Amino acid sequence: MTDIFFDIETYSVTGKPRLDDEVIAIAYKVQSGPVEVLKSWEIGEEKAIRRFMDETLTQPYPTLIGHNVLRFDTPVLVNRAALHKIGSVEELMQQLINNPYYIDLLQVLLPTNNFWFKGLRMVDCSRRLGYEHKTCDGSEIAALYEQKEYDKISAHIIEDVEANERLYRSLRDGSFYKTVSKPI
Numbered sequence: 001m002t003d004i005f006f007d008i009e010t011y012s013v014t015g016k017p018r019l020d021d022e023v024i025a026i027a028y029k030v031q032s033g034p035v036e037v038l039k040s041w042e043i044g045e046e047k048a049i050r051r052f053m054d055e056t057l058t059q060p061y062p063t064l065i066g067h068n069v070l071r072f073d074t075p076v077l078v079n080r081a082a083l084h085k086i087g088s089v090e091e092l093m094q095q096l097i098n099n100p101y102y103i104d105l106l107q108v109l110l111p112t113n114n115f116w117f118k119g120l121r122m123v124d125c126s127r128r129l130g131y132e133h134k135t136c137d138g139s140e141i142a143a144l145y146e147q148k149e150y151d152k153i154s155a156h157i158i159e160d161v162e163a164n165e166r167l168y169r170s171l172r173d174g175s176f177y178k179t180v181s182k183p184i
Contacts, residue, residue, distance in 0.1 A: 002059035
């Protein structure tokens with residue numbers, strides 16, 4: 001299996017994440033390689049999605065690992081890829097959802113939090129491991145995009161991918177569970 005840590009950032013005109021939001025950045029890390037960031041402001045949304053699919057889904061037994069990827073990131077990618085006619089919804093569902101393996105860290109962590117989503121944001125989980133996010137909060141992405149603060153968006157998404165990897169590794173080695181005494 002090939003571990004692929006990933007995250008997307010979207011632009012929402014409503015300020016609340018929606019499945020039809022524009023994908024403005026995709027970051028991923030294959031195994032222990034560097035974090036790659038595909039930036040729509042440089043290459044366009046369609047090309048960013050195509051490159052992500054080409055560079056990750058062709059790996060041997062891809063295992064896509066991220067936080068809330070089954071309920072948000074992947075459905076957004078399917079929706080936006082269909083909009084750009086990268087494939088039919090059925091083809092994209094097969095390519096992006098049915099073929100790769102997934103580890104959604106949010107879903108994995110639900111039992112550690114009495115099956116409550118509250119308190120399981122990536123920043124909360126990182127804090128439990130003793131790491132503080134140094135970049136902006138995800139809720140600031142739309143404003144940063146409007147202000148063309150692209151470096152801050154890039155720094156944030158890289159930090160999220162690295163946090164995903166840290167969290168995944170701590171779950172695998174058992175160290176995360178030592179931080180769990182009661183739900184957040």
